Amino acid sequence: MNTHDPQKNDTSKFPDPVYKETVLKPLFDGAKTNFIDGFRAIDRAHLVMLAETGILTGEQAGKIAEALAAIDREVDPAALEYTGEVEDFFFLIEKELKARLGPDLGGRLHTARSRNDIDHTLFKFNLRRYIDAAAGGALDLLAALIDTAEREKTTLIVAYTHGQPAQPTTFGHYLSAAIEMLIRDIERLYAARKIVDLCPMGAAAITTSGFAIDRARMAELLGFSAPLQNSYSCIAGVDYITATYSALELMFLHLGRLIQDFQFWTSFEVGQLYVPNALVQISSIMPQKRNPVPVEHMRHLASQTVGRAQTVLTVMHNTPFTDMNDSEGETQAMGYQAFDSGMRVLELMTSLIGQVRINGKRVAANLDRSCITITELADSLVRREALSFRQAHEIAADVARAVVAADGALGSDGFVPFKKAFADHAGRETALDEDAFREIVSPEYFVAVRKRYGGPAQEPLDVAIAGYRAALNNFQQQADDLAARMDAADSERGQCFDRLRGKA
Template identity: 60%
Template sequence: MTGPVKDTSQFPDPVYKETVLSDLFEGVKANYAGHMAAINKAHLVMLSETGILQPDQVKPLAAALFEIDDNVDVASLVYTGEHEDYFFYVEALLRRKLGDLGGMLHTARSRNDMDHTLFKLALRTRMDRLWGEAENLARTFIHKAEREAETLIVAYTHGQPAQPSTFGHYLCAALEVLLRDMERLALAIDTIDHCPMGAAAITTTGFPIDRQRMAVLLGFETPVLNSYGCIASVDYVTGLYSALKLVYVHLGRLIQDLAFWSSFEVGQLYVPNSFVQISSIMPQKRNPVPIEHMRHLSAVTAGRCDVMVDTMRNTPFTDMNDSEGEVQQAGYATFESGSRVLRLLAAFVSAARIDEDRVRKNADAACVTITELADTLVRDEGLSFRQAHEIAAATSKGVLAEETSLREGFNHFKAAFAQETGRDPRLSSDDYRTAVSPERFVSCRDRLGGPAPQALRHALVSYRDQLAALASRQSARRQRYDAAAIALDQTFSSLLET
């Protein structure tokens, strides 16, 4: 015995509604409703200015759009399946108010060009906010580097103490990477800044539309030139998320150093109590937990970028849902976690400080200034670097065997020098102590890009200039966005008066 046959002719199928369409509708409510209203206004202005629609058609459409924007509580809408999506819901409202005239707004456009314009507008808004946070982090690095230009640290290579440097020098290295990442982001933002409107479904339209005017009304720099590319070329997605990923891959390396430096065994970074959590059972523990949060949030953000890029792999070069609705919405989580990293890292770097006593102990214990002793022997004693290297190596070996500091190793040095050269050194014990001091090590390295104060000050001028140029580019974009929004509202309002 069989049960009643299910009617599958009615759209949408309940499961399709539940698993896809309802979620897409919620996504539009959260991310695109305001942008769709802007597109509708701009399109109506363009249709009016080109004469595609006449004044007696334009004015009632403008009034209806104004009423919908003013009266519809988008947040309270629930997807019922009566209309396929939010676009058709708005069109149904227009037709309910205006009859067949309500369908005239869609003249010379498609959901295809509208969708990619919506996605770009949403990305543009999020990217502008995130950019501001990246700028703030870069300024934080600059300010901290200026204050810590002469604060000594032990620099590590291969996980081992290597040479002395300064905290300012280290932060400037991280800053250089961040500035290069911001340059890559700026180029990626350029791809967002071209408007797809006017492509319609694929090939533009037979109506005399003005694509440049649409771009200007919506705050874009120019239209995307090729209409097929407007709906098929998703490099604005892959390019942006690829550039974003690098920010968090690179910051994650810096954050890992902060974890290493703040460990008990190294201890050269002091984390203030405001960024420390205690153990529930071990009262001696000071856990710099925010570092771990920054590390895993950086990894999560980079992973979310990978999802966006990988989703586009081997997809057809055409309009497709693989690059639309749900995929775009999934990508927005990148901006949420990425923002948390940038804000937390800026606050953390501002508050943390170097434990200078611990730095000196580590420097002494690991003989990190020994390279300068070798250099001094080449300059002042006329030795080859290989001779000087052998003497320095023997000196550090003797010091480490006795577990004393390098500063107290003059006798080891003198014996090694005589063994290598057959004579006594001209360097006195005071000269020796100066040669192996961290301050001397840093001050000698006054070459381009070095840690010496003058070299670092010169570099910081360059970094400030680079950041100012990048900030100016984004500020110009922001001003264009804001000016376009104001102009669109004014121009649209004038339609109500015609």
């Protein structure tokens, strides 16, 4: 029986060289790049709170504040090389405090807190700024879409289903569909922002603290809306990550579908969407080619954003409901890449959408060739000739077949086959003359009579656009309020910290 206790003979010292290079050094370097501002803010806010609650005396807090300010002046994080002397950036700051203040006072800043609540507060502190930037980019795109939809609310296009011409509508109506989808995506992003806006500080390792800390004050000093209530959830409930990256993934999945339409519409065969020269690259060998490659870049960057966001979600899958490294520094930094590529899409699409135009000549040709106003002929026969829709549909189908077979256009070549089809199916002559027929099958009439809620006619579209502008204004107010709260917190935290130093 082996009764050997390996711990008794373990003379190894932390950190193992391989662990240092593969884990600790990358984490330290990531902290230097991404989290310095958050560390500083949390240290200052925690120190202010400890002084205000009497956990530290004013003299103790003042000396610690002065030491923290000195560390900021004297230690350049970007110039630091990880040596393994301390485990991470948190312990580096504590080491610097102890060197300046002695081990007793230098260790008092960590009273009533843990790396657990510090970490998730730090990650939320950073993440909300990424969300706010993405929301700002999305609002710029939303404004551009609304402006273009209003400008193009009477501009005819061919609407496609299953890759085939289906019905005429307007570019403004099409963009309105994209606007409504983007509004829902922004709502999801702001819903995630509300989860991120709850502060974990004060949870300590898991169960809060026996010290009389003020969690609400910590949240206020860091610009959060409130503390996250359950202390276990503060370190285990990483739904702030999953909510954020789910919202981000959906936004760019949806924008990718719009981008795919733009790619199709700019093809030579369709030619419905004109991209101006400033956004077109010419082939290096074929001078006749106009390549609207920004559309392709938007497409692959949107896909990269979806993939990166999905990767973060996958990392969270099947992880334990507790504190864990899976949700921490390297995963957080990886997620920021999704925001970076997503911002490029938003900026490029905002620029593109304001500059593109519909090629009316190509649209008119495609409308003529495709007979896609034929649905309104059937509808009008029901209303004007008192036919059943099925009977009217059969007449319209015969007309479309005859016009397509003759390689003609519905408006100019459809009346003769229409008279015959009507007589064949209805057993009588139609009351419509050729002028009435031409009006009924015109794309302008098709759009104008579709005045129902949500339709492409000018009346419902004007109502819709007014609603979109109201939604944009509400979002902008929300963004302004969040920014103002964070700015106010930064200012108050700085003033309180300076008062501890006697600098106010």
